[in-house]
Amino acid sequence: MAFVEIEDVVKRYDGKLSVDHLNLEIKEGEIFGLLGPNGAGKSTTINMMVGLLPVDQGSITIDGISVAARPLEVKRKIGLVPQDLALYDTMTARENISFFGKLYGLRGALLKERVQEALEFVGLEDRANDRPHTFSGGMKRRLNIACAIMHHPKLIIMDEPTVGIDPQSRNHILESVRKLNDMGSTIIYTSHYMEEVATLSDRVAILDKGHVIACGTQEELRERVSGEEKIRMKAAGLTDALLEELEGHPRIVRIRVVEEGLELYTPSSQSDLQDILYICGKHDAVIHSVVCEQPTLETLFLSLTGRTLRDGE
Template sequence: MSFVQLKDVVKKYDNRISVDHLNLTIREGEVFGLLGPNGAGKSTTIKMLSGLLKIDQGDILVGGKSVAKYPMEVKRNLGLVPQDLAIYENLTAQENVTFFAKLYGLRGKLLKERVEESLAFVGLLDRASDKPSSFSGGMKRRLNIACAIMHQPKLIIMDEPTVGIDPQSRNHILDSVRELNRMGSTILYTSHYMEEVSAISTRVGIMDHGHLIACGTQEELRNQVSQDNKIVLQITNLTDQAVKELREYPLIKQLNANDQTLELIVSASQSYLQDILFILSKHQVKIQSLTQVEPDLEALFLSLTGRTLRD
């Protein structure tokens, strides 16, 4: 069942189109990973979805409600974890979460319960009386999440929630995403760390130049494009003649070699491996091991956009 729908959404800045007739569906109960290089239109899309930026054309529906027509109703069911920290350094952790909870109309016993539950969820209940100025970067990020989830939103948008933090804090946040999803929240997650999106996403969308250029499960995305394969061989007795013949083999796009390792980038084909082994055997190259590396999300992204995620 669709929970978020973007229908022919357009956003312009002066004469520049940032989001160009974007159509996107996020299903209820999934973790949707949104990828794109800088300038692809991700942040603009998130701002429009959150009601922070006016839509120039098209419509966005959240739970069947138009963001443009019913902004307050949509926002009540939405939690935003922005890339730039939205916390107050001069308030305690408890006061920060309480402030945002009151904005959502929580009062009395329910307010107190939700504040404690949110701080406990992100592992900061024992630091409730401390100010964020004494927190590490990872702890501030976790407090940022607590401020966004205390009203138990149906949709949680996480925009680069692990920027600039240590690996332990990153793992804690990723575990939190999985748990929030298990508890019933639909999550839109953006990151410059491809491995994060790969690890937690039900489906992935890739944006470039304001368009959605690919969308689906990781397996579906791999099947949409022809992928190169990487082969790593541990070898001995590699001769110049063997290297010359391998370079002439039409399916090998790239070759890197030293005395012990041979790395090949090969165009996808069912028959290349047998041919490569035959060439090596003919020149009496001894193979200690062979590893075929499956195309990953990073390779897919590079194939679709011509850029790496951090470009």
């Protein structure tokens, strides 16, 4: 059984489908990337998973427990890092973490121990007695994470945890995600920064118009898309005869002449590179460097949805 099972889930707002017969399985112990353009249903799905919204149809189970039937039990297993900061400026960092710990039933020595542990984990122990309004954006994001993980949740949902922060804080948070996963937490990660999802995730699901249009490892997603791969070649001595022969090659889709050489697009850069180098050698072209580029997660996403990640409906 999957750790998270979403089966045939439907959610409507004012008669309009927000989530449309969604089916999704997430394995225990993986970092699972959840992608979709604005309005694809990601936030609605997360809110249903944590029990903030009821489902109109279907079911969600987490660690074998129905969210609808036993919501409090499920919530104890989840740590939610929301996109909108959930912090209280009237309380210190330590008091914020302690407040959330008490919501999860922690008390006494264990509560104190977990608060200190969370502060150290996010690197804020030296600012424990300061209030969030004195923090940078990155420090607030890290405190947000501390509040979500201090009860040792089995599932951590991170919704845009690095929005609007500096690169150093972003790197700190990404490293924290890896550590939390190594410590045993299953993680669902959403972000508009495609490179974060590509770097972190074991598997990725792409949502569009309320349902999953693709799910798998990045390699599995590439196999679904008949995209072109690019060969970037720095070269000299590019003659008209050379370009004509390359353009006539049956597997070269198109060629761009750029300032320092060529960009060639083929179905498989590795398979077609030998032919390209042979043709260049025939025409005495001097090759300085060659780089083969497979489709990125960004290009895969665009191919599957027809939109960029930041586009709305």
